[in-house]
Amino acid sequence: MKIFKTAFFAMLAFASVLTTNLAHAADVAAAAVVPTVAVVPAEVPVNWHAVVMFLIFVAVTLVITYWAATRTKTATDFYAAGRGITGLQNGMAIAGDYMSAASFLGIAALVYMNGFYGLIFSVGWLVGWPIILFLIAERLRNLGKFTYGDVVSFRLSQGPVRTMAAIGSLIVVIWYLIGQAVGAGQLLHTLVPQMSYQLSIVIVGALIITYVTFGGMKATTWVQIIKAGLLLGGATLMAIGVMAHENFSFAKLFSDAVAAHPKHLDIMKSVVPIGAKANPIESISLGLTLMLGTAGLPHILMRFFTVTDSKAARKSVLYGTCFIGFFYVLTFIIGFGAIVLVANNPEYVADISKSVLNLKGGGSMPAVYLSHAIGGNLFLGFIAAVAFATILAVVSGLTLAGASALSHDIYARVIMKGKATEKQEVWVSKMSVIGLGILAIFLGIAFEKQNVAYIVALTFSVAACTNFPILVLSIFWRGLTTRGAVVGGYTGIFGSIGLLLIGPTVWTKVLNMGPAIFPYDFPTFVVLPTVLIVAYIVSVTDSSESGKKERAAYDAQMVRAETGLGAEVGASH
């Protein structure tokens, strides 16, 4: 513990050196004090509101991390916050874990560019939640310990099934991390131009390593709760600001938006991105991916192990769904508000003679500039700090989920075959956090100039085609055997990645290989049924002794899933 405390203060010192350097760099304007700080033209003023609010948030979260570190002693504390999180707290944390910068800035930006089309994402990303509640949440809590791999390998062979589950988790986690890191770098660099893209990513990486290694799930949970509060509060204020400007009339908001947008009424008529050709199969596949991918995200599934019992797990989904649903309605108002207040405004638009829509600083900026249009620099600073908090909270959850797949599934169960001590396992987990944090920093920097548009499709496709179907089959279908789960799982992983590689975004746009071999961006409509069929056929043709035992073990698994008898005990209050 002592060594961790010392290291913790060393990290704190590192962070403060970084920030003072930054402030100093800003004071002397163009002079770059730290080599990584980019030289900027003198006329760009420092956004002090944003910087001060970043620092307040960072200070508060570091205090929480210190508090959590003194209370994190066992593996259950580290992975699952001691199972002492209440339903309401977990509902907030779920919202904080799930509402990423992609859904805040991304949906607002989609609506800003395409109008109605953005709503499909809001709806699709919400409807996964009722399914998680009805079918997964309580049974997951009753069967598992720390990872979703615990649940799928409950009655199946530990080694192969956990390896497959961990690979599925890690692919989702690492790609999601890249997307978040690139977003963080671009956003922070745009908001505080004195801070370079690289330095922004290093700061994010250093902070999440600090939170997660020292504070584990407790610190992660509270960072997510605070962030959810800030994000919901900020988005509500922004939506109220928009509606106040529009005399609290939706009719006026939408007709003003139609008048302001260069495509006018098309923003209400297009069900695909404006300018794209209608494609029914793509729309269906997108719909499937958004809904079922949510139910297969490892960092989301992990949250259900932090609550006291299955009843709290159930309540937490209700709270989480309501927060997320409310938030998605707000992002829709924010997107339309940005069409009215941000487009056509020379202060925000990059080159008004070319396009009245394209903004300075890139595609994810509409919500950020809207905050400026509504509440000036102070509100912009607040929303910028909220966006920063959002990235930190999501990245912390992802890193912890990735580390637990490596330490709990791969190290403790596959390599050590259950013989590792709790101490060793937590140590490996902390090392994995540091490793994943550093990997995220490097990949974030490496992908700076890459087209990362396919990342959402990739992570959600793997989650929807691998993690989700195997989880549901293992819980509900007696007939699933190790062979079926493993062959089905790898079909999902390789199938979705393979088809994405030869799909329009990667094959044509990223790799420049000409027309795509597989003409759809979202492969779920092909891969998901294939996975189900493969898992079914391989399982029913499995006549091995172990297969018979696995089917026979289903009854006991089901009793535990349905009644919670024998489930991991939560902390009492």
Place this chain on the structure above:
Amino acid sequence: MSELITAKILKNPKYLQLVKQRDTFAWTLSAIVCVMYFGFILMIAFTPDVLTQPIAADSVIPLGMLIGVGVIVFSCLLTGIYVYRANQTFDPIVNEIVREASK
């Protein structure tokens, strides 16, 4: 010991009834969400014109916007209904089954 309890529960008709009742409820609600959502998605895929027609002659608001927001609100309501019924009906039965088996 726990195997004994499990065996007892498996023979308890209350358990079998609970599982049947709760699974029917959960899968029915899931089906409602899927029908609602894929209804919306299929309209996007095959009849976008219906979805994008304005809700009134003098309005720019498309019908699909109301449907989309409706799907979000209704999803939240359904999760509420599930939690209410699970708290009121299913939890007491589960507790009873576990108590009887642990005797």
